[in-house]
Amino acid sequence: MGGLTFVDVCSGAGGLALGLERAGFEPRLLLDDDEVAVRTLKTNRPQWNVLCADLLDFDPSEHPVSYDVDLLAAGLPRVKSNATVGRTDSGMEERLLEATVYLVHAIKPRAVLIENVPGLADSDKHRQFRDFARAELAHLGYEFSWFVTNAVDFGVPQNRKQGVLVAVEQPRADAFRPPAPTVLEPTTVGAALGSSMASRGWQEAALWAAQADQPAPTLVGGSKNRGGADLGPTGAKRKWATMGVNAHTVGDLVPGPDFIWDPKLGRDNMVKITAEQAALLQGFPESWQIAGLKTARYRQIGHATPPPVGEALGRAVAEALNRDPATSAAG
Structure with missing residues (x-):
């Protein structure tokens, strides 16, 4: 071929x-x-x-x-x-x-x-x-x-x-x-990101991954004329919330060992997806390096x-x- x-x-x-x-x-x-x-x-x-x-x-x-x-x-x-x-x-x-x-x-x-x-x-x-x-x-x-x-x-x-x-x-x-x-079966967000969520010692990563038991909604990169990055329109944000994810922003780092994950307490106690994790959700290999600052990286990935x-x-x-x-x- x-x-x-x-x-x-x-x-x-x-x-x-x-x-x-x-x-x-x-x-x-x-x-x-x-x-x-x-x-x-x-x-x-x-x-x-x-x-x-x-x-x-x-x-x-x-x-x-x-x-x-x-x-x-x-x-x-x-x-x-x-x-x-x-x-x-x-x-x-x-x-x-x-x-x-x-x-x-x-x-x-x-x-x-x-x-x-x-x-x-x-x-x-x-x-x-x-x-x-x-x-x-x-x-x-x-x-x-x-x-x-x-x-x-x-x-x-x-x-x-x-x-x-x-x-x-x-x-x-x-x-x-x-x-x-x-x-035959879809890959879930939890299966794709579970190990990366645990990479800084967060003890509840496996618990979160079990709840994130569905594929992600469509990532939307946005345009250069917009402000900060987020994971998509309102409907997508609601979908992310059911997986305990704050989709109103893109994270800088995955949770550390002291992070308290409790979505009932609001966005601050939900996990944030990083640009590197968004790349995994797009099917990029971990070795693929995305250049630029966070918003520029996420925009490239989302598009x-x-x-x-x-x-x-x-x-x-x-x-x-x-x-x-x-x-x-x-x-």
Whole structure:
């Protein structure tokens, strides 16, 4: 399954790129306009070719390494939904979506992968973009499908639905199938974070982990224009509270040995999730270092594509690209 190449735009903390790497893809170029995110990418993968630039200004002719790749991937900033109104820059996400489709004209990859909010795949609100993408990509000889994934189906301890567009050039397009779930049972917050909660000697970590017996709600990264980090909108905060977590902020450290956990006493006696723990809830490995101060780290993490989802999508794309066209036609 090796030997496949990709360009990744709006790479952020590298969740999608890391997943694609695990699926056997080699990056030719990664692009992001956030200097801190670029630092994250270079810290973890110094051998990757990372460009700090705005997608809207990106000219592939100045970076010919981006031509003749197998896959153009984009884990774009999430377009506005009811959960993120006020958290994102108006109109920017839609422009980035369109810019990614136009980029297909220039670099002509064999496949395209765009990940965003679940409504992108089926909501009337985003019908205009779907019609635009269909017209542009069909004209270029791609067939594509829209579908929704949930990160919890791929071992990520988080209910995080994503709308996905995968377009594949004919004649291999018929061979593409959306990835099937890789786990039978969801991973819970307690299972994912129990050991880290105990790492500073907190004696009640196991008790807390037993109560945190469900996957996390969707983490929301917010925008650069907002203040401090929190774990998401009001509904998510209520969900976190049932697990004894204060979701109104992001912690600096996990609880120490003297911490008294008693949610009945209010937020001060609930645990706080740290940015590093949020990365675990997104499926990043512990070794993946996120650059920047706390709010910047959490923002990168909250916007990321969970690497296990990226890997599953990458494997599904690779299977189609590696299929013999004659076999695809016969099947």
